[in-house]
Amino acid sequence: MNAEFLQALRDLERERGLKTEVLLSVIEAALLSAYRRNFGTAQNARVEIDRTTGECRVLAQRTVVEEVKDPRTEISLAEAREIDPRYQVGDVVEIEVTPRDFGRIAAQTAKQVVMQRIKEAERNMIYEAFAGREGDIVTGTVHRADKQNVYLDLGKTEAILPAAEQIPGERYRQGDRVRAYILEVRRTPKGPQIILSRTHPGFLRRLLELEVPELQEGTVELKNLVREPGSRSKVAVYSRDPHVDPVGACVGPRGSRIQAVVNELRGEKIDVVRWDPDPSRFIAEALSPAKVTAVEIWEEEKIARVIVPDNQLSLAIGKEGQNARLAAKLTGWKIDIKSESQMAEIYAREYASYYGEEGGGGEES
Incomplete structure (x- = not known):
């Protein structure tokens, strides 16, 4: 490594926001691991990169002792004072032990570290760009599809439209432009995962x-x-x-x-209906496009009985009960739909039952 390498790191800091000092610290830690892996040493050491020249050195750290028991980690007081007469027992002496071909290892390791950090920085930037956009709509191009998921190219990254979030019956071909809702943005080891929905x-x-x-x-x-x-x-x-x-x-x-x-x-x-604070009117609106004659409500039970003209009954209920089901979900009320003729029969039975019991009570045997 040299001064040109340091300049390249400073360029990265300007272009991608990667701090030079942080990169150098990470490279030093990676070089120390490479040194131990390649040279099989158990001694305490550290790697130092000169911030001006880019020169890389390996420094072995040895503790000053009276009597050396492990020369890999200790140095005698006499030897230490040959280096600097101010050393005392317990001090740590650093001795350069840079291997002859360490420059080649250093260059390879530094390149790997920088490339990895660039990838991580790009992933973080993409995550930050999309993390605050949950609930937004994006437009992407269908990149590929498998039996379950459709993968959309959003430019700088890829997003997933899972099978459960696809509108039933839709087909997606490579190159199609598709709009979708950002459901979730997850941070994963392989980068941000953007989950989309159309449902x-x-x-x-x-x-x-x-x-x-x-x-x-x-x-x-x-x-x-x-x-x-x-x-x-x-x-x-x-x-x-x-x-x-x-x-x-x-x-x-x-x-x-x-x-x-x-x-x-x-x-x-899509049925667009007018919301009303009066539940009776809101329920009648919610059953659109059917026309409603009257709505009877039981407030505590949140139950509503809706009366419609005979020719509107099937429309109010909808195919397979869909219109009534959606109206109930929209309003939050349980809805029971009756035609006018059905209600006439119900009222007739209730009338007969009430007056029949009343009349029966007044008869003498």
Whole structure:
């Protein structure tokens, strides 16, 4: 090693933020290990790199004693005073023991250490760049895919879109550009691992925020959303400004805003409904697109009975119960849906039961 090597380290400090002094200390520790490994010595030693010239020396450390028992670690007082008459018993004397071909080992070791530190620094920079972005959306290019995971190239690093976070039915081909939600950033021995999702509710939330300025400004608030990825979602919104229609703001002119989100989600249907502090009105809204006649609620049990016109029953329930299921998740209420004719029968039975018992009680045998 020489002065040019030191200058290269200083260049790295400017370009990559790797502290020269830290690098030199790490290189000295690595060289000491290399010295012990290659020369099989058990003596105490240290490696010193001159901060001006770059010269590398191995210094054996020996304790000054009256009588030497182990010449590898001890030196007599007489020998020590030949080096410096001020030495006393118990002092530590350093004697240069640099091997003849140690320069070659030093150069190889230093190169390995520096390259490793550069890799670690790059990994740390990537981790720091993404660690604070959990909950953001990124765009990547499909680099490769296996039976379970899709790997996206984000430029400086690669991210993983696991099978569980992929929208059912989606297919990914090499070179496709894909947007996804940063679910988690993990620090691993091989570098940062970025986990993405296209099924997380946060992905839909962020897409809406990107498309709807009123959500970004805070005029419209997204109160809650639920998803069955690839199939249907429900979004409850509220406006802090009475002059702004929250549903209209999210849908956009001629449905342009919501359609952009639907396209990104490959056709996933999105119901945007108005949030209301009155649970009866909110539950009725949540069952959109079905029309609701009335809502009866039992506050303590958080149970609601919803009455709909006969021709709206199947729409209110939805295919395989999906509409009712999502409405229940969105509102936090257990919802029981009945048609008007079903309710007429229930009321008739209740009426007959009540008045039948009352009449029976008044008869004489």
